[in-house]
Amino acid sequence: MDKTQMLVALSAGLFALGLLGVIVRRNVLVMLMCMELMLNGVNVLLVTFAQQSHSTVGAVLVFLVFVVAAAEIAIAIPIVLLLARRKRTLDIDAYVDLKG
Amino acid sequence: MDRLLTVIVLLPLAGFIINGLLGNRLGKRFVSVVGCGLPVLAFAAAIVCLLDLRTSGFAPLVETAYTWAVIGDRSFEISFYFDRLTAVMVLIVTGVGSLIHIYSIGYMKEDTSYARYFAYLNLFLFFMLLLVLGRSLLVLFVGWEGVGLASYLLIGFWFDDPDKARAGKKAFLTNRIGDAGFLLGMFVLFQALGTLEMDKINTAFTSGTPPMVSASLVGILLFIGACGKSAQIPLHVWLPDAMAGPTPVSALIHAATMVTAGVYLVARLSGIYMHAPEASAAIAAVGVMTAFFAATIALVQTDIKKVLAYSTISQLGLMFVALGVGAYGVAIFHLYTHAFFKACLFLGAGSVIHALGGEQDINKMGGLARKIPITFATFAVATAAIAGIPPLAGFFSKDEILWFAFASSFGGSTLLYVVAAGTALLTSLYMFRLLWRTFFGASRLSPEAAHHVHESPPSMTGILIVLAALSAVGGFVALPHFLEPLLPLPEVRAELVAFEAPLLYVSVALAFAGLAGAAFLYGGNAERAERLRRGFPMLHRVLTGKYFVDEAYERFFDRPLFWISERVFLQFGDRKLFDGTLHGIAGLGRRTASALARVQNGDLHLYAFLVLAGIVATLAWSWHHG
Numbered sequence: 268m269d270k271t272q273m274l275v276a277l278s279a280g281l282f283a284l285g286l287l288g289v290i291v292r293r294n295v296l297v298m299l300m301c302m303e304l305m306l307n308g309v310n311v312l313l314v315t316f317a318q319q320s321h322s323t324v325g326a327v328l329v330f331l332v333f334v335v336a337a338a339e340i341a342i343a344i345p346i347v348l349l350l351a352r353r354k355r356t357l358d359i360d361a362y363v364d365l366k367g
Numbered sequence: 368m369d370r371l372l373t374v375i376v377l378l379p380l381a382g383f384i385i386n387g388l389l390g391n392r393l394g395k396r397f398v399s400v401v402g403c404g405l406p407v408l409a410f411a412a413a414i415v416c417l418l419d420l421r422t423s424g425f426a427p428l429v430e431t432a433y434t435w436a437v438i439g440d441r442s443f444e445i446s447f448y449f450d451r452l453t454a455v456m457v458l459i460v461t462g463v464g465s466l467i468h469i470y471s472i473g474y475m476k477e478d479t480s481y482a483r484y485f486a487y488l489n490l491f492l493f494f495m496l497l498l499v500l501g502r503s504l505l506v507l508f509v510g511w512e513g514v515g516l517a518s519y520l521l522i523g524f525w526f527d528d529p530d531k532a533r534a535g536k537k538a539f540l541t542n543r544i545g546d547a548g549f550l551l552g553m554f555v556l557f558q559a560l561g562t563l564e565m566d567k568i569n570t571a572f573t574s575g576t577p578p579m580v581s582a583s584l585v586g587i588l589l590f591i592g593a594c595g596k597s598a599q600i601p602l603h604v605w606l607p608d609a610m611a612g613p614t615p616v617s618a619l620i621h622a623a624t625m626v627t628a629g630v631y632l633v634a635r636l637s638g639i640y641m642h643a644p645e646a647s648a649a650i651a652a653v654g655v656m657t658a659f660f661a662a663t664i665a666l667v668q669t670d671i672k673k674v675l676a677y678s679t680i681s682q683l684g685l686m687f688v689a690l691g692v693g694a695y696g697v698a699i700f701h702l703y704t705h706a707f708f709k710a711c712l713f714l715g716a717g718s719v720i721h722a723l724g725g726e727q728d729i730n731k732m733g734g735l736a737r738k739i740p741i742t743f744a745t746f747a748v749a750t751a752a753i754a755g756i757p758p759l760a761g762f763f764s765k766d767e768i769l770w771f772a773f774a775s776s777f778g779g780s781t782l783l784y785v786v787a788a789g790t791a792l793l794t795s796l797y798m799f800r801l802l803w804r805t806f807f808g809a810s811r812l813s814p815e816a817a818h819h820v821h822e823s824p825p826s827m828t829g830i831l832i833v834l835a836a837l838s839a840v841g842g843f844v845a846l847p848h849f850l851e852p853l854l855p856l857p858e859v860r861a862e863l864v865a866f867e868a869p870l871l872y873v874s875v876a877l878a879f880a881g882l883a884g885a886a887f888l889y890g891g892n893a894e895r896a897e898r899l900r901r902g903f904p905m906l907h908r909v910l911t912g913k914y915f916v917d918e919a920y921e922r923f924f925d926r927p928l929f930w931i932s933e934r935v936f937l938q939f940g941d942r943k944l945f946d947g948t949l950h951g952i953a954g955l956g957r958r959t960a961s962a963l964a965r966v967q968n969g970d971l972h973l974y975a976f977l978v979l980a981g982i983v984a985t986l987a988w989s990w991h992h993g
Binding site for chain 1: 967968969970971972975976978979
């Protein structure tokens with residue numbers, strides 16, 4: 268197994284771990300972190316292929332993902348804070364009544 | 368001058384556009400000048416064309432106005448073709464047409480839709496000229512449909528009366544049936560010959576190697592179209608109802624010109640019919656039946672215009688008899704004389720109706736000869752002409768038809784002659800009956816009509832005099848002889864030649880027998896006719912009921928069609944099939960949505976799981992199909 272294959276496997280592992288976390292964990296903050304994990308799994312893949320194809324496009328995309336992730340977290344954390352203050356819990360099941 | 372044929376056609380169109388768009392603003396005087404002036408100009412142009420034709424030794428004038436479409440290596444052109452036959456038709460259409468336009472000035476003076484009337488009349492003339500001048504069947508068909516449209520518009524001219532609007536609709540729909548046959552005939556011809564130009568079609572059929580298509584099939588299909596337009600059995604039902612239109616319209620469209628389009632069509636395509644004995648026999652049979660039955664109905668009608676309408680159907684039947692025995696020139700001859708005396712009769716009837724303030728029932732007329740003498744005199748001349756009293760126009764043409772019905776080697780027979788001669792007798796009888804009931808005897812007018820009765824203005828009586836003069840002397844033009852190079856007369860069976868003179872006397876005798884019969888029956892108080900009516904109540908009922916053809920159509924076509932439309936197309940097709948399918952699809956969507964909506968329960972874990980399932984499914988799919 269060469270380096271690229273290992274990195275792809277690592278990226279897939281990170282993504283799968285993150286997805287699993289989102290599905291099985293109940294704590295909102297943990298779910299958010301798992302989502303970051305998934306994003307980073309994708310980032311690893313981008314960097315890997317960017318290096319392999321001697322192009323900077325992939326690397327630039329990684330920065331885009333960083334920015335989007337930062338923006339997302341900046342919105343998500345205050346929402347979670349407000350929700351936690353109102354519901355007095357971080358359990359996702361308590362937020363079911365938010366559905367549209 | 369070049370392009371004169373195009374000019375003839377376009378002049379009435381210009382009149383239609385000017386009067387149609389601006390007529391209401393410009394006043395009646397302007398409308399009259401444009402509406403009558405342009406047809407008169409067209410008539411003058413037609414005479415110039417005839418002179419051109421003569422100087423060119425009667426070689427047909429051909430003019431291409433416009434290339435309509437080029438499909439593959441075939442091009443469809445709007446081109447005009449002017450030969451002897453066209454010349455006769457164009458002169459009748461523009462000549463009689465112009466006279467009737469001028470007559471209309473007086474007749475329609477009080478009408479509020481004066482400009483609309485003249486616009487429609489000019490539109491009719493435009494399409495009629497397109498019909499007779501078109502070189503290709505396609506152009507003829509455009510004119511054919513166009514005159515149908517103009518006829519519909521003019522029958523339903525007073526469309527605020529639902530009965531009149533319905534009569535227009537009936538005419539239009541009945542004609543559609545004929546047009547279906549016409550179109551099929553055109554398709555078959557085009558497939559076989561690759562051209563629709565009528566001179567080429569005729570040449571193709573008359574040349575040594577006949578085309579690979581049955582002349583009889585084409586002939587019958589086209590004749591179905593002619594049946595619709597020329598009101599032959601079984602498509603004759605629209606013409607009597609068409610009398611709902613203004614009377615000059617009945618004279619122009621439903622007597623002199625449009626209804627003769629079927630006769631023109633068959634004569635124009637004589638090349639086909641000469642090689643289609645079966646189709647010709649069918650034409651003669653339908654023609655003679657129509658002539659006879661329409662004449663019997665005309666015997667008992669009491670509406671002055673209805674009598675004339677059935678008389679028109681009957682005369683058209685006689686023209687078809689001539690066509691059926693191959694005497695195409697004679698049919699055109701009768702068409703030409705008929706245009707004069709029937710126009711004169713209709714316009715005379717219009718003058719009577721005008722004088723009586725709208726009364727059309729001959730039971731409420733009588734004794735009008737003294738009160739409206741000019742109308743009476745012209746009406747009497749035209750009646751004598753249609754009855755076949757020599758030496759008026761109708762005598763010559765009708766006698767020739769009878770002669771060829773008897774002696775033509777192309778389908779003439781004694782039976783055909785006997786029925787046609789019987790029709791001639793009936794014609795004379797019902798026409799003189801009409802004359803007697805309208806103009807002689809004691810007055811049966813209602814008091815207000817009697818007070819109101821007056822002779823028509825000179826613009827109307829003048830036209831009547833001109834037409835009566837033409838009905839009197841029109842027969843001296845040897846039209847069949849003029850047309851002979853184009854439409855040769857059929858060979859007369861040698862053994863029958865000796866009968867020509869005796870049959871001539873028979874014709875004269877028949878005409879006078881009708882006159883005498885009418886005078887005998889309807890003289891005095893018409894009590895003899897009344898006794899005759901009581902003697903045969905059943906027969907009278909059948910005749911006044913017009914053989915109940917309308918009722919039969921109602922029962923056997925209308926009602927089943929209504930039933931099919933209501934039950935099959937509306938209840939089943941529209942409501943169940945189409946609406947049902949659409950409602951079903953909508954219901955399916957709604958039910959699916961309500962089932963899927965249950966998934967949206969706010970549980971983020973479920974959502975994420977479904978995302979995972981989606982990704983896995985997508986990957987699995989691409990794995991398999993990658």
